[in-house]
Amino acid sequence: MIDVQNITKRYGHHTAIDRVTFSVAKGEVLAFLGPNGAGKTTTMRILTCFMPATEGSAHVDGFDCAAQPMEVKRRIGYLPETPPIYQELTVTEYLTFVGQLRGINGPNLTSALDQSISRLELGSVRHRLIGNLSRGYRQRVGLAQALLHNPPVLILDEPTVGLDPKQIIEIRELIKSLAGSHSVILSTHILPEATAVCQRVVIISEGRIVAEDTPEQLSARLRQSEKVSVTLKSPPKDCETTLRGIPGVLNVFPGQSDGTFLIECTLGRDLRDDIAQCIVSNQWGLLELRTISMTLEDVFLRFTRHENGLPQSVEVAAS
Amino acid sequence: MTPVQAIIAKEIRCYFVSPIVYVVGGVFLLAFGLLAESLVTAIGAYAIQMMQMQGGSAQVNLNELVFRNLFSGSRLILLLILPILSMRLFSEERKLRTFELLLTSPVRISELIAGKFISVCLIYFGMLTLTGIVPLVLALFSDFDWYPVLTGYLALALLGSLFLATGTFASALSENQIVSALLGVGILFVFWLLGFLGSLLGDTTMGHIMSSISFMEHYDRLVSGLIDTSDLLYFASGLALMLFLTHQVIDSARWK
Numbered sequence: 001m002i003d004v005q006n007i008t009k010r011y012g013h014h015t016a017i018d019r020v021t022f023s024v025a026k027g028e029v030l031a032f033l034g035p036n037g038a039g040k041t042t043t044m045r046i047l048t049c050f051m052p053a054t055e056g057s058a059h060v061d062g063f064d065c066a067a068q069p070m071e072v073k074r075r076i077g078y079l080p081e082t083p084p085i086y087q088e089l090t091v092t093e094y095l096t097f098v099g100q101l102r103g104i105n106g107p108n109l110t111s112a113l114d115q116s117i118s119r120l121e122l123g124s125v126r127h128r129l130i131g132n133l134s135r136g137y138r139q140r141v142g143l144a145q146a147l148l149h150n151p152p153v154l155i156l157d158e159p160t161v162g163l164d165p166k167q168i169i170e171i172r173e174l175i176k177s178l179a180g181s182h183s184v185i186l187s188t189h190i191l192p193e194a195t196a197v198c199q200r201v202v203i204i205s206e207g208r209i210v211a212e213d214t215p216e217q218l219s220a221r222l223r224q225s226e227k228v229s230v231t232l233k234s235p236p237k238d239c240e241t242t243l244r245g246i247p248g249v250l251n252v253f254p255g256q257s258d259g260t261f262l263i264e265c266t267l268g269r270d271l272r273d274d275i276a277q278c279i280v281s282n283q284w285g286l287l288e289l290r291t292i293s294m295t296l297e298d299v300f301l302r303f304t305r306h307e308n309g310l311p312q313s314v315e316v317a318a319s
Numbered sequence: 320m321t322p323v324q325a326i327i328a329k330e331i332r333c334y335f336v337s338p339i340v341y342v343v344g345g346v347f348l349l350a351f352g353l354l355a356e357s358l359v360t361a362i363g364a365y366a367i368q369m370m371q372m373q374g375g376s377a378q379v380n381l382n383e384l385v386f387r388n389l390f391s392g393s394r395l396i397l398l399l400i401l402p403i404l405s406m407r408l409f410s411e412e413r414k415l416r417t418f419e420l421l422l423t424s425p426v427r428i429s430e431l432i433a434g435k436f437i438s439v440c441l442i443y444f445g446m447l448t449l450t451g452i453v454p455l456v457l458a459l460f461s462d463f464d465w466y467p468v469l470t471g472y473l474a475l476a477l478l479g480s481l482f483l484a485t486g487t488f489a490s491a492l493s494e495n496q497i498v499s500a501l502l503g504v505g506i507l508f509v510f511w512l513l514g515f516l517g518s519l520l521g522d523t524t525m526g527h528i529m530s531s532i533s534f535m536e537h538y539d540r541l542v543s544g545l546i547d548t549s550d551l552l553y554f555a556s557g558l559a560l561m562l563f564l565t566h567q568v569i570d571s572a573r574w575k
Contacts, residue, residue, distance in 0.1 A: 048423040051573045073425040084420035088336040089329070100325030101424040145420070 001026045001153060001183040002047065007056035009042050009207075016042040017207040019056065024200075026152075027180040031194035032187035033300055034204035040187040041081060043204070044155050047185070048078045060153055074102070077151040081158055083142025087131030091122055091141055094130055095148060102149045116144040119174065135162040143171070154178065156186040160193060172197050191300055203303045210303045218299045226265045227292040228272060233285025235259050242282065246274050259287070322426045326434025327441070330408075334442055343404045344446050350396045351389075355453045358385045381463035382544075386454070390471040390542040394535075397479055398511065402503025404443065405486030406496045408435045409569070413494045428569050432562055436487050443479050447472065467544035474541035477554040478534060482507060484561035491568040510534055 002024040009016045017039035024030045032040045046053045047060065049069040057064060063071040086094055095116065099109045117126055120140040125133055130141055139162050146154060159175070160168045175197050178184055188194055194201050195215045203211040203218075211218055232239065240252045243263060248271050251264040265271045272289060279286045320328070334340045366379045412418040421431055454468050482503075489503035490496075514535025520526030530536045534557070537550040 045419075048419075050419055050422050070425050070427075073423055076423065078419070078423045080416060080419045080423075082416040084415070084417040086329070086333065086415075086417060088333050093329075093332070097325055097329045098420070098424070100320045101322050101421070101426055103322065103425065105320055 001028075001061055002185065003059040004043070004047070005057050005059075007043070007046055007053040007058055009039075009046060009051070010054045015207055017046075017204075020204070020207070020209055021056075022202055022209060022212060024183045024185060026183055028200065029175060029179045029184040029186070029198045031198035031201045032185060032204060033189075033191065033194055033201055034187070036189075038204045039207040040204055041157055042207075044078070044080075044157055044185065044187065047072075048076055048155055049073055074149075075152050077146035077149065077154045079142050079146040079154075079156045079159055081161075083138050084145070085130045085138055085141055088129065090129055091117070091126045091133075091144075094141065095144060098145045099148055104149055112148050112150070115150075116148045119147060120144045121170075136164060136167050139163055140167070140171075143174075152182060154182050154184045154186075156184065158187055158189065160188070160190065168193075203300060205303060211299075226267060226269065226271075228263045228265060228275060229255060229288070229290055229292055230261050230263060230275060230279065230286065231255075231257075231288035232259045232261070232279060233287055235261070235284050236282075239282070239284060243275065243278065246271060246278055248274070262292075322424070323430050323434045323437070326426075326431065327438045330435055330438035331441065334438070337407075339404065339407065340442060343400050344442075344449075347396060347400055347446055348449055351393060351450050352453070354392045354396075355385070355389050358388050359457070381457065381461055382467050385457070386463070386468050386471055387542055389453070390475060391539070393475060394478065394538065397475070397482055398507045399504060401443065401479060401482040402486040402489060402500045402507065405439050405483050405503065406490050406500040408439060408487050409490040409565075410494055410496045410499045414496075422573070428566055432487065432565050432569070436484060436562060439483050439487070440480055443483060444476060447475055447479065467542075470544050470546055471542050473546070474538050477541070477551070478538050481534060481554055481557045481561070484558045484565075488561045488565045488568065491565045491572075 004020060004022050006019045006021050008018055008020075020039070020043055022030070032043070034040050042051075045051045047058055047065060049065050049072050052066055057066065059065065060072045061075050063075070065072050086097075089097065092113065095113050096109065099105075099112055104112055117123055120143055122137070122140060122144060125137055130138060133141070139159070143156070143159060146156065156175070160171050163171060172193065175184060175186065179199070186193075186197070199214060201211075201213065201215050201218060202209055240254070240261065243249060243252045243261065248266045248269045249263055250266060253262045253264075254260070255262050263271070263275060270291075272291065276286060276289055279289075362379055362381070362384050365384075369379070409418070412421060422428075451472075454463075454465075457463065458465075485506050486499075486503040489506060490499040492502055493499045510533050512533075513529045514533025517526050517529030517531075517533055517536070520529065531553070534553070537553045540547055540550050
């Protein structure tokens with residue numbers, strides 16, 4: 001549905017995005033993760049034909065963004081970072097205007113309007129001026145605008161910003177419900193959002209794609225060892241050496257607080273029992289023992305800190 | 320409704336919910352009315368003087384003495400207020416980030432400009448229609464030739480459209496509405512000065528070039544009741560040039 005090949009965007013000498021290549025299948029939800037200024041918005045703006053790429057090509061539903069922008073624009077619903085709303089219009093007036101801009105008229109417009117208003121639960125505010133609405137409602141009006149013409153492709157730039165937790169869950173549910181019938185690209189800072197909503201994650205840093213996979217695969221790829229954190233009541237000085245003596249333990253690091261140690265074990269082996277037995281038999285006082293799994297947050301930080309995306313060893317802080 | 324009609328409707332709606340139309344319209348009508356009032360008063364005094372001197376009824380030419388001066392004086396009012404009316408057209412969209420919505424909708428830049436330009440022209444023509452009360456009231460009490468009055472209105476409409484096209488261009492240049500308005504006034508003022516310098520230089524090549532570039536001479540000819548194709552062509556091409564430049568500015572802004 002969306003096919004991006006080696007797009008580069010330069011602003012003078014500054015390269016905003018550098019040879020970005022990815023694709024989105026029909027009905028797939030793809031998350032764009034990256035720190036501020038990574039090039040997420042630029043990529044989205046190129047896909048929505050807001051600006052042309054310096055090099056490379058982008059296709060939406062088989063249409064070239066540079067050569068057939070009208071065809072592409074007809075197939076895309078776009079929610080920019082700041083919802084593009086007119087404060088002096090009411091919700092209905094605004095959505096009517098957007099519909100007419102997209103060439104929807106008459107009974108089609110009325111039904112599209114009703115559908116999109118009910119989908120985003122805007123019924124109670126439909127006759128109020130957008131300028132008087134709360135931030136959460138404005139964001140939803142922005143989303144209603146993107147969904148109005150029921151486009152096959154949705155591009156959402158940080159769709160849950162400014163919403164309260166309940167609304168965030170509702171919007172995520174909405175995006176999930178769109179999967180299958182719509183192809184969705186969304187950018188986000190909120191990592192659990194990517195895990196919750198998306199089938200695939202693209203991590204972008206300094207204009208380059210540094211990783212692309214499912215959220216689970218990404219954390220698995222980075223996990224080169226299992227980690228166990230233990231907290232001991234009275235650890236002797238040589239306990240690190242003793243712990244290293246357990247077969248399968250690769251390394252032991254002192255943790256952030258006193259008596260806490262991080263134990264790195266061979267991948268695929270659960271050494272919790274061995275470690276516990278060792279501690280108990282030495283009477284060090286076992287207070288806590290738990291495995292540390294890598295969250296998407298850790299994955300994200302690793303990829304965006306090390307540009308090559310190939311970390312040598314994963315050292316997850318005990319946080 | 321076509322996208323252009325949708326843009327026109329939305330722009331007019333936005334104009335009327337903002338104070339700008341009321342302020343600009345009010346100032347324009349007030350200035351036009353005051354100018355007309357002072358001209359008529361002056362003519363009245365002049366007519367009484369004439370009657371006393373000639374000892375009978377005096378024929379004063381309202382076309383020459385009132386309307387011509389009224390239309391000439393309106394130039395300055397338009398130059399100062401019309402860029403204020405058009406300043407929001409693109410500046411506001413860019414400031415509020417609604418520009419992204421417009422440019423990612425299946426609407427051509429030319430349609431966008433057309434919609435916005437037509438909407439602001441309609442508002443201006445509405446204001447102009449309201450000034451029609453001046454000749455209508457004068458027609459109740461005196462006799463004058465309607466033809467030069469109508470060409471005067473045509474001149475006002477054409478000049479105003481050219482000013483608004485210039486204002487639209489200025490609006491595309493900046494995100495800041497105040498800057499856009501000042502730019503618009505500045506550009507128009509340069510053309511005003513060209514006309515002034517042209518008339519100072521008189522019958523020289525440079526003088527002719529300057530006069531024909533400026534709107535002054537073309538406007539004056541229309542106001543005097545003379546409809547010349549070359550003047551109409553001047554306004555049409557000036558308008559087209561300004562709108563074309565607007566198109567170029569918006570299109571090139573996408574590349575930055």
